[in-house]
Each structure stands twice: as C-alpha cells, then as structure tokens.
Amino acid sequence: MAFPSAPAGYQAAPDLLRGKTILVTGAGDGIGRSAALSYAAHGATVILLGRTESKLEQVYDQIEAAGGPKPALVALDLATATEDNILHLATGLAGEFSHLDGLLHNASILGERRPIENAGYASWQQVMQVNVNAQFLLTRHLLPLLQAAPAASIIFTSSGVGRTGKAYWGAYAVSKFATEGFMQVLASELENTSRVRVNSLNPGPTNTGMRRAAYPAETPTDNPAAEDIMSTYLYLMGDDSVGITGRAFNAQ
Template identity: 35%
Template sequence: MSQAFAIEAAAPRALSGRVVLVVGAHGALGHASALACADAGATVVLLGRKVPKLNRVHDAIVRAGGEALLYPLDLEGATPDDYAEMAERIGDGLGRLDGVLHCAAHFGGLTPLENTDPADFARSIHVNLTARWWLTQACLPLMRSAEDASVVFAIDGAAGQGGAYWGAYGVAQSALAALVGTLHAELANSPVRVAGLAPGPMRTTLRSKAFVEDAEPQARAAAEVAPACVHLLSAAGIDRRGQVWAPFSI
C-alpha cells in the first residue's frame, strides 16, 4: 500500500453524515468494511441472509458507538421488486443513500466448466452478477438525490482473468469489471460514482475453497482491505471513479 493511500484512508470521519448499504455484511470483507464505515461516521445498513451473523456485526458497531440497521435478504431468491422495496424503505427510514458496497459472493470451489452442475452455474452467475445489478438498479434513483454517491463492487481479479476451473464465479468476476466500465460511462454526468475494488488474496472462507492458507503468505486479513472500501465510498474516492482499483498490487 502506498503511503499516500494510508494517509487518505486514515482521514477521520470520512463518511460522516452518509448512509452506506453493505451487501454481504456478515462475510469477511463485508463485516470488516461495515465496522470501518461506521467508524468513519456512516450509518450502515447491513444486508445479508444470515440474521445471527448480521446481529453480531450490528452489535459490534453499536458497542463502538456507531449506527447500524439490519436488512435481512437472500440475494439468491430476491426479486427486482424486493430490491425496489428495500430502496424505498431506506429512503423512507433514513432519507438518503450515499453508498452501496457489494461484498456478497457465491463460490462452490474450483471445478472444470464441463463438470459444473447447471443449477450451481446459474446460482453463481445470479448471486455474483445479476443480483448485484438488480440491487444497484433499484438504488440508483435514491442515490441520484445525493450530492456525491458511490457504488463499489468488490471484484476477485485473479478469478476474473479467465483461468481454468474458476467456473461461473470467474465468468461473473470478469463481467463485473465490464459492468463498472459501462455504468461509469452512463453515469459520468451524475452524482453517482462507480468503481471496482480488486483487493487481491484475502484470508476468507471463500478463498479457502480454492487455496490452502499456508500456500498464500501474501494473503491479507479483510480488516486490512476495509480502509480501501471506505476510501472509495468517501468523497476522496472520486480519484478512482470508473476504475477497478487494485490498491495492494506491486
């Protein structure tokens, strides 16, 4: 990480007054980023399908003096109408939405495409790509009312490079990078910024399905990546507008 980024990420209360929706808030990166966003001053809406785990994130934020709300939702089964209702409830309850951070993911493990179960292929494409877009689409009208808003997609850069055995998960990661470019071009004259974050290897349950932890000494804890999420969601993130940012690449 460059020294310049470390200084920017440490800026106090960079999200003060903002409402940020963290999708997949009980996963490794979602959990760490939700805590970091709350610490930076945001009111955090915690979205995920595992309520007990969401409660633990919520309680950790409140104990630290932050503000958080729960929004249980399963991306696999949610419909566009469910996302429209979610956006409406956020607007009615909080009056605004300044950021969406997409951390939810589905990965069943390394498998040759030829041997992939068709249902799991469809599930992976849906959770990792289609559901992310449906949710974003539903939130855009509310986010356009903000002076400065940001949509951030966590992207697994290694999986999206077209390597063998990453299956539908890898296909979705590649498509997410294209989605960032398309949305950036279409929203360039709006207050809504779009960016991707390619954090590199992290020590997560998802990553352990593909790699043995001891074989990846360079893998980072999610808490080390969370400040980059805060940066992209804050006003300072305008410097990465339209980019898929890899802040930890050498």
C-alpha cells in the first residue's frame, strides 16, 4: 500500500506557522529536535518536551540564536510520568497559552529487538508506557487546549513496522500499530465535530540515534538526516493540510 507525503513540490511558506503554538515530544534529539527547529524557523512558538534537560536547553538556545519565537521547555520523562504529572502540565500550559495549535507525538523508544518467545515483560511494558500510554495521557489532557484553537493538528509518529508487522520488532512494532489505531479512533471521533485534525506520519529510515541502534551495521549517512525530511512534518502541522484527517502519511 502506498502512503502519501506532502503534495509533490510542496514548499512551506516561511511564515507557515507564525502565531501558532506547537508542542513537540522528544524535542531534544533526532527527528523531534529537527521538527522543533523547523517549526520555530517557520514562526511557531514551540513547547519543547523531552527527558534530557540539557538537550532541550541546546535546542532552546539554537531557536533563540536563530531569532525564532521564545520557546518553552518541559523536562518530563514519559516512562515515569503519572496522570497527575500530565494534568499538572496541561494546567500549566492552559495558564500560559490560550490554545494549542499543534501536537507532534514523536518521543519513542525502541526496546528489545528479539523474538516474542524471548521478550521480557519489563521491557515490553516500558515501550508501551512511552510509545502508547504517554501518548494517550498527553492527548487526553491536552485535547481541550487543542480544541480551543481555530484549526489544530495532531501528528502521531508511526513506522514501517507499525503498518506491516516484521519479525523481531516486538513491542516497538506493536506500539506503532497501536499508534495507528489511536490515530484512526481519535480522527473518527473528531472528524465532524471538531477543528482538530489527526494523522500519522512514518518518517522512514532517518539518520538518528534510534536508527543507528536498530541497524548498527548500516552506514548511517546512507539515510537522510532528520532536517532533510521535514516537508511533510511542516505540511501536516500548518494550515495547508486543514481538512485532512485520519490518514497515514510517509515523510519519504
């Protein structure tokens, strides 16, 4: 099955995201870091959420140095965050921002790469916690702020193994199937009643820490850098994709 990307030749306008507030999870490294920088470069106030504060601070500094809108920084470990932690975050954001225009669910962990018959339950649970349960809590409690926006976009990050199951991808693959299912359920619920659109996006093989860990024998530079796959991340986050919901996209 072929999955669409941004329309051929799509060029995001320089001010595509001006005036918008967008939360990116896993914003300190890899694809999330590039998305945060790219969204800020297109005018967005970005809320940088991640577990390693020093990495978030570097992204924060880079956005400020480039003259982007002043970001916000949220150091939060999604593996251990409780519902109370997420409620506290949502209340804090509601005090600071009238609404949220975008939410990029990007943070994920790979977990164990081994057959199901040898898989450990603790690792399985941790992958589900970060890749699925934390997405539920964030979506559940940030939805009121997203619904207060004139047009909001939620992007769930998928993977090739979240669309076709593959041996030894274990909990990670199952978590990405769950992510696709979550996207479809939410999009269907919101389709006719809300201005919030919901789509999934598979970045495809990208030269990040996760890819290098999954494929140690590969030459990393054979895959594009995260900053080179941002076109569909921008398209789905900006108003050019208003009206598009419930669909699965590929960035490459």
